[in-house]
Amino acid sequence: QVQLVESGGGLVQAGGSLTLSCAASGSIRSFYDMGWHRQAPGEQRELVATSSGGATNFADSVKGRFTISRDYTKNAVYLQMNSLKPEDTAVYYCTARVSRWGTRYWGQGTQVTVSS
Numbered sequence: 080q081v082q083l084v085e086s087g088g089g090l091v092q093a094g095g096s097l098t099l100s101c102a103a104s105g106s107i108r109s110f111y112d113m114g115w116h117r118q119a120p121g122e123q124r125e126l127v128a129t130s131s132g133g134a135t136n137f138a139d140s141v142k143g144r145f146t147i148s149r150d151y152t153k154n155a156v157y158l159q160m161n162s163l164k165p166e167d168t169a170v171y172y173c174t175a176r177v178s179r180w181g182t183r184y185w186g187q188g189t190q191v192t193v194s195s
Contacts, residue, residue: 080105080106081103081104081105081106081107081175081184082103082104082105083101083102083103083173083174083175083184083185083186083187084101084102084104084173084186084187085099085100085101085171085172085173085186085187085188085189086099086100086101086189087099087100087189088171088189088190088191089190089191089192090192090193090194091163091191091192091193091194092193092194093163093164093165093193093194093195094162094163095163095193096159096160096161096162096163097160097163097191098157098158098159098160099115099157099158099160099171099173099189099191100155100156100157101113101115101155101156101157101173101186102153102154102155103154103155103173103175103184104154107175107177108154109151109154110154110175110176110177111131111132111176111177111178111179111181112129112130112131112132112175112176112179113129113130113131113149113156113173113174113175113176114126114127114128114129114130114136114147114156114173114174114175115127115128115129115147115156115158115171115172115173115174116171116172116174116185117167117169117170117171117172117191118169118170118172118188119166119168119169119170122169124172125138126138127141127145127158127171128141128145128146128147128158129147129174130147130148130149130156135147140166141160141167144160144161144162144163145158145159145160145161146158146159146161147159156173156175158171160191163191163193164193165193165194165195166193167191167193168191168192168193169190169191170188170189170190170191171188171189171190171191172185172186172187172188173185173186174186
């Protein structure tokens with residue numbers, strides 16, 4: 080069983096910054112990748128950023144503004160969000176996979192609201 084617990088969401092003005100944190104616990108000691116997805120009201124869930132073996136992948140909409148990092152000793156992943164825009168408002172979910180084709184585990188989500 081895997082638990083992903085996010086923290087760090089909140090309300091911020093446009094142009095501001097937030098850092099999301101996610102810690103994994105349970106029976107799995109390491110993950111093929113960890114990352115973040117988000118879902119805005121009325122929208123489909125979308126990938127924001129992932130980190131796998133040192134390689135990172137970002138949605139075009141956040142490139143240059145968001146960075147992702149992992150702490151392998153803590154089984155944790157972080158999302159540094161800079162220059163936030165109102166369109167970044169969404170529930171952000173931490174995700175993790177044991178393998179490329181394996182089950183994607185999800186956290187409970189943390190709300191990020193960017194005011195204009």
